[in-house]
Amino acid sequence: MNIQGSVALITGAGKGIGEAIAKLFAQQGAKVAVIDMVQQDIDRVVADVKAAGGEAIGIQANVTSEAETARFIQGTLEAFGQLNIAVACAGIIRDGTMLSLDKDTGKVSKKLGLDKWQPVIDIDLTGTFLTLRDAAEAMVNGGWEGLLVPISSVNKVGQIGQLNYASAKAAVAMMPKMIVGEFLMRGIRHVRCVGIAPGYTATPMLTGMNQAALHAILEDVHIDRLIEPNEIAELIAHCVSNEALNATTIEITGGLCYPHGIAK
Numbered sequence: 454m455n456i457q458g459s460v461a462l463i464t465g466a467g468k469g470i471g472e473a474i475a476k477l478f479a480q481q482g483a484k485v486a487v488i489d490m491v492q493q494d495i496d497r498v499v500a501d502v503k504a505a506g507g508e509a510i511g512i513q514a515n516v517t518s519e520a521e522t523a524r525f526i527q528g529t530l531e532a533f534g535q536l537n538i539a540v541a542c543a544g545i546i547r548d549g550t551m552l553s554l555d556k557d558t559g560k561v562s563k564k565l566g567l568d569k570w571q572p573v574i575d576i577d578l579t580g581t582f583l584t585l586r587d588a589a590e591a592m593v594n595g596g597w598e599g600l601l602v603p604i605s606s607v608n609k610v611g612q613i614g615q616l617n618y619a620s621a622k623a624a625v626a627m628m629p630k631m632i633v634g635e636f637l638m639r640g641i642r643h644v645r646c647v648g649i650a651p652g653y654t655a656t657p658m659l660t661g662m663n664q665a666a667l668h669a670i671l672e673d674v675h676i677d678r679l680i681e682p683n684e685i686a687e688l689i690a691h692c693v694s695n696e697a698l699n700a701t702t703i704e705i706t707g708g709l710c711y712p713h714g715i716a717k
């Protein structure tokens with residue numbers, strides 16, 4: 454499978470890792486559909502791709518909605534006539550511990566609310582499911598060669614303060630095995646699924662993280678820096694062309710080893 458001449462849709466492509474994927478794929482000759490919630494970010498990414506000589510459309514949509522997912526898949530097919538690569542990159546964090554204790558009494562003073570739990574599950578887990586499900590439907594019905602790419606995280610092994618996010622990302626990391634197993638059972642041989650589990654990456658999402666915690670985490674990263682979004686985009690580009698990569702979730706962490714941290 455080649456990026457050149459293929460059609461790729463990327464959710465969450467208005468910023469960060471998704472933006473880097475859209476731009477790299479367009480540079481390598483794919484037609485890209487930039488899907489995001491934020492219209493002005495979509496416009497900026499589409500304009501950048503076109504200015505660099507690439508082909509792109511933008512569709513504003515919320516990945517948690519079945520109707521909007523159907524709309525952005527349909528919009529991509531109408532614009533470009535096929536679909537080959539779907540990267541489910543839209544994601545959020547809403548950090549907080551499950552219980553907070555009152556310093557004086559030692560009793561529980563606050564619990565992690567559904568206001569922080571549900572949006573993370575809706576966007577990071579259900580949104581990923583809907584994007585992959587409907588992209589797979591289009592690829593199977595169209596008979597096109599395809600690659601489905603869910604974005605997990607190294608936090609699939611757990612990160613204190615991210616019960617919601619780590620739960621969603623652990624589930625997402627399982628998806629390639631389940632989806633490809635199902636394809637095998639059904640005789641669908643032309644669509645693969647490879648998950649990506651990035652470590653700490655220099656994007657706007659990290660500005661929403663506790664900065665002291667982030668600084669401490671970086672002490673556990675062997676390359677002693679954040680990963681660049683483009684380094685993740687390059688790994689996904691490799692997954693497109695390397696058919697042996699399938700039914701697995703690949704870590705790209707810069708060597709996150711936790712000698713100081715808690716997760717093992």
Ligand SMILES: NC(=O)c1ccc[n+]([C@@H]2O[C@H](COP(=O)([O-])OP(=O)(O)OC[C@H]3O[C@@H](n4cnc5c(N)ncnc54)[C@H](O)[C@@H]3O)[C@@H](O)[C@H]2O)c1
Pocket residue numbers: 464465466467468469470471488489490491494514515516517541542543544545576580604605606607650651652653654655656657658659
């Ligand atoms: N940055 C990291 O360190 C890191 C590490 C591991 C995994 N990830 C994962 O990579 C993906 C991208 O992360 P990022 O750092 O680029 O984040 P980001 O916050 O920079 O960008 C995320 C994009 O998703 C969009 N989005 C959010 N909710 C949406 C919705 N409901 N519908 C459509 N679009 C929506 C946002 O508008 C934004 O443009 C996420 O799934 C994230 O969990 C990031």
